[in-house]
Amino acid sequence: MTALTRPAGVSLTVDRRMVAAATFVLFGLVDILGFGMYAAHGDAVFAFSQDFAKVAVPDLSLPAATTAYVCGAISLAAGVGRALRPAGAVARRVSIGVVLFTFVLALLCWAQAGQSIPFNVVNLLQGTLAASIPLILGALAGCLCERSGVINIAIEGQLLFGAFTGAIVASFFGALWLGLVLGSVAGGLLGAMLAVFAIRYLVDQVVLGVVLNVFAAGLTGFLYDRALTPYENSLNSPSTYLPVKIPLLGDIPILGPVLFDSTIFLYITYVLLIVVQVGLFSTRWGLRVRSVGEHPMAADTVGIRVLGTRYGAVILGGLIAGIGGAYLTLGSAGNFSPNISSGMGYIALAALIFGRWTPLGALAAALLFGFTSQLGSVLATTNVPIPSDILLMAPYVATIVAVAGLVGRVRAPAADGKPYIKA
Amino acid sequence: MSDETAASGQPAASEPAAGADATATPDAPAGAAAASETAGGAAAVVAGSGQAAGQRPRLGPLLIESILEGNSVVVTTLAIIVAIFVGGLLIAFTDPAVLHVWGSFFADGPGYSIGKAWDSAASAYIAMFEGSIFNPHTVAAVFQQQSIGTAFSDGTVSQVLNPLSETAVNATPLIFAGLSVALAFRAGLFNIGAQSQFIGGALLCTWLGFGVSLPPFIHVVVCVLGAMVGGAVTGWVVGALKATTGAHEVIVTIMLNYVMADFLSWILGTSAMQRPGRSDLVSPFIAGDAHLPLLLGSHLRVNAGFLLALACAAGVWWLLSRSTIGFEFRSVGANPSAARSAGMSVTRSWMLVMLIAGALAGLASSTVIQGTDFALTFQSYGTYGIDAITVALLGRARPGGVVLAALLFGALDAGGVAMQVSTSTPLSITTVIQALVVLFVAAPPLIRGLFRLHKATARGAGQSLAKGWNG
Numbered sequence: 001m002t003a004l005t006r007p008a009g010v011s012l013t014v015d016r017r018m019v020a021a022a023t024f025v026l027f028g029l030v031d032i033l034g035f036g037m038y039a040a041h042g043d044a045v046f047a048f049s050q051d052f053a054k055v056a057v058p059d060l061s062l063p064a065a066t067t068a069y070v071c072g073a074i075s076l077a078a079g080v081g082r083a084l085r086p087a088g089a090v091a092r093r094v095s096i097g098v099v100l101f102t103f104v105l106a107l108l109c110w111a112q113a114g115q116s117i118p119f120n121v122v123n124l125l126q127g128t129l130a131a132s133i134p135l136i137l138g139a140l141a142g143c144l145c146e147r148s149g150v151i152n153i154a155i156e157g158q159l160l161f162g163a164f165t166g167a168i169v170a171s172f173f174g175a176l177w178l179g180l181v182l183g184s185v186a187g188g189l190l191g192a193m194l195a196v197f198a199i200r201y202l203v204d205q206v207v208l209g210v211v212l213n214v215f216a217a218g219l220t221g222f223l224y225d226r227a228l229t230p231y232e233n234s235l236n237s238p239s240t241y242l243p244v245k246i247p248l249l250g251d252i253p254i255l256g257p258v259l260f261d262s263t264i265f266l267y268i269t270y271v272l273l274i275v276v277q278v279g280l281f282s283t284r285w286g287l288r289v290r291s292v293g294e295h296p297m298a299a300d301t302v303g304i305r306v307l308g309t310r311y312g313a314v315i316l317g318g319l320i321a322g323i324g325g326a327y328l329t330l331g332s333a334g335n336f337s338p339n340i341s342s343g344m345g346y347i348a349l350a351a352l353i354f355g356r357w358t359p360l361g362a363l364a365a366a367l368l369f370g371f372t373s374q375l376g377s378v379l380a381t382t383n384v385p386i387p388s389d390i391l392l393m394a395p396y397v398a399t400i401v402a403v404a405g406l407v408g409r410v411r412a413p414a415a416d417g418k419p420y421i422k423a
Numbered sequence: 424m425s426d427e428t429a430a431s432g433q434p435a436a437s438e439p440a441a442g443a444d445a446t447a448t449p450d451a452p453a454g455a456a457a458a459s460e461t462a463g464g465a466a467a468v469v470a471g472s473g474q475a476a477g478q479r480p481r482l483g484p485l486l487i488e489s490i491l492e493g494n495s496v497v498v499t500t501l502a503i504i505v506a507i508f509v510g511g512l513l514i515a516f517t518d519p520a521v522l523h524v525w526g527s528f529f530a531d532g533p534g535y536s537i538g539k540a541w542d543s544a545a546s547a548y549i550a551m552f553e554g555s556i557f558n559p560h561t562v563a564a565v566f567q568q569q570s571i572g573t574a575f576s577d578g579t580v581s582q583v584l585n586p587l588s589e590t591a592v593n594a595t596p597l598i599f600a601g602l603s604v605a606l607a608f609r610a611g612l613f614n615i616g617a618q619s620q621f622i623g624g625a626l627l628c629t630w631l632g633f634g635v636s637l638p639p640f641i642h643v644v645v646c647v648l649g650a651m652v653g654g655a656v657t658g659w660v661v662g663a664l665k666a667t668t669g670a671h672e673v674i675v676t677i678m679l680n681y682v683m684a685d686f687l688s689w690i691l692g693t694s695a696m697q698r699p700g701r702s703d704l705v706s707p708f709i710a711g712d713a714h715l716p717l718l719l720g721s722h723l724r725v726n727a728g729f730l731l732a733l734a735c736a737a738g739v740w741w742l743l744s745r746s747t748i749g750f751e752f753r754s755v756g757a758n759p760s761a762a763r764s765a766g767m768s769v770t771r772s773w774m775l776v777m778l779i780a781g782a783l784a785g786l787a788s789s790t791v792i793q794g795t796d797f798a799l800t801f802q803s804y805g806t807y808g809i810d811a812i813t814v815a816l817l818g819r820a821r822p823g824g825v826v827l828a829a830l831l832f833g834a835l836d837a838g839g840v841a842m843q844v845s846t847s848t849p850l851s852i853t854t855v856i857q858a859l860v861v862l863f864v865a866a867p868p869l870i871r872g873l874f875r876l877h878k879a880t881a882r883g884a885g886q887s888l889a890k891g892w893n894g
Contacts, residue, residue, distance in 0.1 A: 218854030
């Protein structure tokens with residue numbers, strides 16, 4: 001019922017299309033007035049292969065100021081075009097992509113102009129994927145939950161549980177794989193808690209998610225102080241997974257080192273991404289999950305077990321987020337420290353909303369976030385005249401700009417957050 | 424006070440309005456329905472407490488019945504007890520001494536093992552109580568003084584009051600930040616950004632505190648106003664973005680938290696804000712004129728910020744329950760479409776409520792900077808942002824409830840510090856207990872099931888508080 005007669009949205013004070021156009025123009029002006037005019041003389045050099053690569057790609061050298069001007073012109077043109085006539089979905093996405101790409105190119109040209117050491121694009125992209133793994137997995141977890149109609153703000157807590165359990169188990173038993181498996185289970189456990197309180201006890205799901213995050217942070221912090229600090233060597237020193245290079249694919253220039261030369265976590269992420277995307281949109285199970293999230297009463301009427309489906313989806317989501325948590329300790333940091341997830345679960349939540357509750361949309365949003373944060377930290381190590389704290393803001397500002405300027409209002413699954421009580 | 428008594432009736436009462444986003448007829452504003460239901464709910468509660476004019480039921484049986492019925496006060500109390508019990512289990516069974524004894528559970532006899540576990544948890548909680556409410560040992564010191572006069576002058580009386588003072592000091596910023604989140608909740612917005620608004624307020628407050636010289640009283644007021652303005656601007660950005668572009672406030676507030684935190688650590692490293700001669704990220708001390716006046720003498724930290732917090736809680740109560748703007752806020756929160764049909768500007772309400780919520784979160788920073796810390800560091804914001812949400816939830820997004828919840832959390836924080844010092848139980852246990860309290864309060868069916876209470880009409884704390892993404 002709610003899905004069919006949803007109230008018309010509240011009208012906004014500014015036309016969406018004009019906001020997007022204005023954002024494009026703003027980017028173009030920054031390209032020209034900021035990066036183009038203040039670029040040092042000389043070329044910006046970009047490298048596309050790492051040391052010891054089998055196939056070396058020649059460096060690319062661009063005239064810095066000119067490139068920035070061209071980038072700015074392209075963005076301005078896109079903005080004007082967007083303002084003048086409505087664009088289809090494909091044109092909208094392409095134009096957003098082009099504007100963002102030219103912006104980053106102009107930024108890099110400005111930062112790299114006249115530098116002797118070339119800017120290594122492959123390293124940047126590799127770091128991007130590494131930074132994105134927990135975000136992608138967290139967003140996938142949220143996607144499963146919310147498509148089935150249960151709001152999942154507890155991604156942060158599931159990451160923390162996964163990270164904590166992964167570290168302690170892998171350390172105690174000396175088996176990384178066991179840490180990975182039980183880390184995932186721990187995430188699933190918090191998912192089960194979310195499911196029971198949301199579905200059985202009908203607790204408001206936004207409230208519940210926040211509370212579970214506080215609970216997870218408190219519990220892991222307490223156990224860290226009580227057990228992991230005094231027994232650091234036996235309980236909190238797991239080794240980390242080493243990168244595994246996939247034969248042949250790993251030698252492809254540029255793409256090889258980025259996509260096929262990483263820890264097992266990246267490959268698990270690929271698999272889960274495909275599984276969730278195909279599972280949700282091309283299988284009977286996925287249709288059921290989505291129908292339960294959009295219109296549980298209708299789903300119930302045709303004989304789908306609403307509550308059972310929701311339990312399954314939420315717990316499965318928890319298992320996925322748990323893997324993302326295990327990555328934080330077993331794939332990246334090498335040990336657990338309190339609040340190691342440092343808000344990544346909330347970022348993953350934002351990526352999910354930003355990606356309009358689709359796995360691929362969430363992937364794009366997580367990658368955008370991972371890319372800007374990686375770009376910020378890479379630029380912070382170069383001699384760019386921007387303070388490193390300001391550069392660290394980049395991913396967050398980028399998300400606000402993207403959400404406010406390009407995405408705007410989003411629509412969640414219709415029954416998201418609404419408990420189902422059988423009449 | 425009526426706010427408190429109506430609490431059990433209120434959540435259920437506002438439910439039809441919140442659930443009515445599709446079914447309510449567009450010409451009947453949901454707020455009106457909520458208002459009439461509220462009156463009904465309040466009347467029911469008054470009747471329930473045995474003060475109805477007509478027949479006067481006997482108080483005793485009625486009281487027992489209302490307890491067994493599991494109304495919100497009973498459920499909240501039981502939730503706190505269960506949370507403390509679970510916390511006690513955690514303390515006991517992570518204590519190496521206890522684990523050692525339990526290793527030989529049957530050899531030493533179960534009684535000994537259980538007693539050991541009890542001792543471990545009890546000593547931690549006793550330390551917590553002594554640190555937050557009352558420590559008997561301090562009273563003995565008062566009687567050892569020669570006269571009551573010396574007891575006052577050498578600070579032994581202050582020692583007796585110190586735990587309560589610490590509780591109030593810890594509760595003050597939580598009241599402000601909790602009110603900020605609660606107010607936004609009532610207008611249907613989820614303000615995760617109390618942290619960013621706190622930072623926005625703290626920056627302006629601190630700068631006015633050390634950068635400007637003014638006469639004593641005026642300086643205090645100017646700094647407090649500065650904190651309000653700083654927070655209000657940061658909050659308003661969120662409302663304005665939502666109103667103009669539709670950007671979801673959850674995303675924007677989360678992102679602004681990080682932006683403001685990074686901005687804070689940047690500006691504390693520049694000559695504008697860094698304390699001269701220091702290389703770490705800390706601002707100069709604010710002028711002594713800008714300190715909030717202490718309430719109970721120089722030995723105790725409790726300050727005027729606490730009174731200001733109580734006044735603000737009363738103000739928010741008035742705003743929400745008695746003013747036109749508050750009615751609009753609640754209507755927009757209950758059903759934006761109906762509110763718009765009734766001629767209210769939803770976008771204006773969003774901006775205004777975030778402005779006020781931001782000002783409240785900014786005031787939280789004022790009490791920290793002007794009341795206790797007197798300088799700004801890169802982590803002055805602590806965990807107020809998230810704590811504010813739990814406080815608002817535990818207080819059921821009602822001003823009176825927020826004050827009580829903040830006092831409880833303030834006591835847990837103050838006691839937690841004392842506990843860590845005297846029993847080496849990590850302070851982080853208080854976070855676990857706080858989370859469990861809110862979790863159990865939000866799930867009355869669980870508590871009622873545990874204690875075999877009857878089904879009551881009162882609904883959970885979370886019911887109809889925060890809404891989903893489409894709300």
